[in-house]
Amino acid sequence: MSSLKYIDSAEVEKLLDWRVLLESIEKALGHFSVGKDGGVVQPVRTVIPVDKHHGYMGVMPAYSSYDNALATKVVTFYPENRDTPTHQAWILLLDPPTGSLKAIVDGEAITAIRTALASAVATKHLSNPASKILAILGSGIQAHSHYKALSLVQNFDEVRVWSRTHAHAQKFAQEIHAKVCSTAEEAVKDADVICTVTFATTPILHASWVKPGAHINAIGACVPEWQELESDLMRGSVVYCDSRDACNKESGDIIVSQCEIYAELGEVIMGQKEALWERTTVFKSVGMAVEDVVSAKMVYNNYIKNHPDQ
Ligand SMILES: NC(=O)C1=CN([C@@H]2O[C@H](COP(=O)(O)OP(=O)(O)OC[C@H]3O[C@@H](n4cnc5c(N)ncnc54)[C@H](O)[C@@H]3O)[C@@H](O)[C@H]2O)C=CC1
Ligand SMILES: O=C([O-])C1=[NH+]CCC1
Structure with missing residues (x-):
């Protein structure tokens, strides 16, 4: 043995x-x-x-x-x-x-790595193939791994970073040669792909800021009372998730907004559900064993x- x-x-x-x-x-x-x-x-x-x-x-x-x-x-x-x-x-x-x-x-x-790679898979299937602008909200471990993982599936011309602590955003942006933004709204303006990777408990991303047709990887808010995305944004987007059962139980982004989950990402991968990438899409992830x-x-x-x- x-x-x-x-x-x-x-x-x-x-x-x-x-x-x-x-x-x-x-x-x-x-x-x-x-x-x-x-x-x-x-x-x-x-x-x-x-x-x-x-x-x-x-x-x-x-x-x-x-x-x-x-x-x-x-x-x-x-x-x-x-x-x-x-x-x-x-x-x-x-x-x-x-x-x-x-x-x-x-x-x-x-x-850190598998979460970002799952988002990369979602981005591959659910974002516009012509996506050019990536916005990352947050500057911690997941922000770093998401930048690297998403770069495997999409060539971005411009990467923008916003974080609650501006000095952290500046340091992260310098490391990855991105543009640092003073507000989340500025970071996501006209962005094709947005990653929310924070410990926010109330929305940091609002519906009116998001370009129609953008794809959002919503990675935080893994607690029933927490939200990263405004309810109107969840309800107005086509929502995909990693696990329907887990997201319905664990994520405030789903629970508080009472939005409908259209499909699990796995259903898209297996060709059972459509990748509606011309619409605004959200990949809600809580993490899978x-x-x-x-x-x-x-x-x-x-x-x-x-x-x-x-
Ligand atoms: N879906 C999944 O599979 C996984 C999700 N996560 C979640 O992703 C999020 C980020 O995780 P890490 O990067 O590892 O954490 P981290 O501690 O390295 O970074 C957290 C980031 O959130 C920011 N932040 C903290 N409180 C905030 C607030 N109230 N408003 C706005 N920003 C705030 C911090 O400034 C920092 O940029 C967490 O919510 C975490 O639980 C983490 C692992 C797996
Ligand atoms: O899947 C995971 O490991 C986690 N999801 C939220 C925090 C950690």
């Missing part, structure tokens, strides 16, 4: 190939939305508030028979953390035939290739 591995965050970053993972995530989203025949078992995760400390812990199990992969992620998100990352995660990767534990994989980089499962499996396989003696 092989020994239990611990794969840390630095190693995870080296072992993940973004382009290959993009394809695996696209397939996993499709398999998930097919239902039972897709071979993905993924219940809506359990999230508990840690009220006294203003944080949350989520437990996210999934099995993909197509990928022969079984894992559970434990993720914490503490919006007020400053010297400690706001998101921390650990993935227990198990052996499907025996149920034995094979590896504990750090989940912080995986969470199966994305972590395929990512951890890739990390593990590459680790074993690099350490055949272990």
